Amino acid sequence: MADTPEIVSGSAAVEQDLALIRDAAEEAGRIALTYFHGHEEMDVRMKGGNSPVSAGDLAADTYLREILTKARPDYGWLSEESTDVSRTRRQTAPRSFIIDPIDGTRAFIDGRDIWCVSVGIVEGEVPVAGVLECPALGERFWASAGGGAFKDGRRLAVAKTPRAQPVVAAPPKAEPQLKRAFPGGYTRRGHIPSLAYRLAMVADGTLDATLVKPRSHDWDIAAAVVILSEAGARLTAMDGTAVILNGDDIVKPAMMAGSPHMLEAMFGVVTAHAFG
Numbered sequence: 001m002a003d004t005p006e007i008v009s010g011s012a013a014v015e016q017d018l019a020l021i022r023d024a025a026e027e028a029g030r031i032a033l034t035y036f037h038g039h040e041e042m043d044v045r046m047k048g049g050n051s052p053v054s055a056g057d058l059a060a061d062t063y064l065r066e067i068l069t070k071a072r073p074d075y076g077w078l079s080e081e082s083t084d085v086s087r088t089r090r091q092t093a094p095r096s097f098i099i100d101p102i103d104g105t106r107a108f109i110d111g112r113d114i115w116c117v118s119v120g121i122v123e124g125e126v127p128v129a130g131v132l133e134c135p136a137l138g139e140r141f142w143a144s145a146g147g148g149a150f151k152d153g154r155r156l157a158v159a160k161t162p163r164a165q166p167v168v169a170a171p172p173k174a175e176p177q178l179k180r181a182f183p184g185g186y187t188r189r190g191h192i193p194s195l196a197y198r199l200a201m202v203a204d205g206t207l208d209a210t211l212v213k214p215r216s217h218d219w220d221i222a223a224a225v226v227i228l229s230e231a232g233a234r235l236t237a238m239d240g241t242a243v244i245l246n247g248d249d250i251v252k253p254a255m256m257a258g259s260p261h262m263l264e265a266m267f268g269v270v271t272a273h274a275f276g
Contacts, residue, residue, distance in 0.1 A: 011146075014121075017072070017095065018129040018144045021119040024067050028060040028117045029135035032102055035059065036111070036136060044109055052105055057081055060101035060117060068097050068119075075121075078250070080219045087248070095123045096246055098222035103132075104194030113137050118196040120222030122246045130223030132196055141200045141227050149203055149230035156203050156231040158259045166208035166262060169198055174211055174274035181269040199224035202257050203231035209258030209266065213275045218250040233259050240267050 035042055035056030043055040061081040069077060076090025079099035090096040097119065102108050104115030113136035120130040132141040141156075143149035149156040168178060169189040178186055189207060192198040195216055201207040203224075212221075212235070222245055225235055235243050235257040243255060254272035256263060 014128050014144050015147060017121050018131070018142060018147070020068070020071055021097075021121065021129060021131045022140075022142055024064055025117045025119045025131040025133035026140070027067075028064050028101060028119075029133040031063055032056045032060045032108070032115075032117060033135045036108055036115075042109060052109060053081060054102070054105060054109055056108060057102045057105055061099065064097075064099055064101060064117075064119065068099075072097075076246075078218060078246070080217065090246060091124075095121050095128065097121055098218050098245065100196065100219040100223075103196040103220060107193035112193065114192060114197055115194050116197050116200075118219065118223040120219075120224075120226065120245075122222060125244050125246050127222055127226040127229070127245055130226040132200055132223055132227065134197060141203070141224075143227040143230040145226060145230070147230070149227045151200070151204050156205075156227070158203065158205060158232045159208075160232075160259070160261070162208050162259065162261055167206070168258075169201070169207050169210035171211070171213070171275060173276050174270065177270045177274050181266045195220045196224045199228055199235065199257050202233050203227045209256060209262040211270065211274055212252070212255040212257065214252070214254045214272065216252045216255070218245050218252070221245075221252070228257060233257060234263060236263060238267075238271050 044052050047053050061079055076093035076096030078090050081101055100118040102115055103118045108115040116132045116134040118132055121128050128145040130143055141151050165185040165187055167187045169192055198210050228235055238254050256266055
């Protein structure tokens with residue numbers, strides 16, 4: 001199994017950043033929730049292909065950008081809705097925010113509750129803090145490098161020994177490969193609309209593993225990566241190589257997440273062909 005990037009040890013500065021993004025994500029969640037509840041017009045539009053954006057996404061993004069860049073003016077910024085304002089800045093800044101104001105926009109638009117505000121901080125290419133605020137579910141995940149991962153105040157740790165029949169979120173086409181990886185049986189979970197939340201489900205043990213289709217972006221995973229890592233799980237490419245954040249290419253290949261034991265079972269067996 002290939003090494004993943006080493007997480008920078010916790011520090012007072014990281015904990016201060018975590019407190020900042022926890023507060024900011026909570027308020028952004030409140031803002032988004034007003035649109036979700038129909039108090040405001042959603043004003044859904046399509047951007048770049050078949051990807052929707054709503055007024056809720058934009059309102060949450062505007063709030064986060066104003067609050068966070070004012071609090072940390074020397075930090076870089078990358079968001080799904082305000083995109084790559086300056087690649088050079090985010091790669092040379094002491095730290096950078098990587099934001100998805102609503103991860104799971106389709107679910108949000110459809111009135112389904114599995115969506116979250118995702119706020120991550122990276123130092124260079126290494127994730128150091130992350131928050132997932134899930135207001136429709138009444139849940140919050142957070143983590144800092146070296147400081148542990150938490151869900152609603154409960155510390156998270158993945159099981160050292162997976163259950164007899166692990167639960168894996170994966171597309172139907174992955175079935176033949178998963179049967180080879182887990183000859184003793186497994187349970188397949190279908191589509192979970194928020195990738196960030198799905199990764200958090202691995203961290204909290206609801207899922208033992210998940211596959212991630214190609215072409216997700218840094219903003220989909222930045223907050224969840226540190227939550228996973230601090231819970232004892234990992235997100236890697238299909239061959240076990242490290243997933244790099246805040247690089248030149250913010251588009252990711254097919255990936256998988258799980259505990260080291262789960263990943264070892266899937267490496268070399270489950271491939272990108274699982275997505276067709």
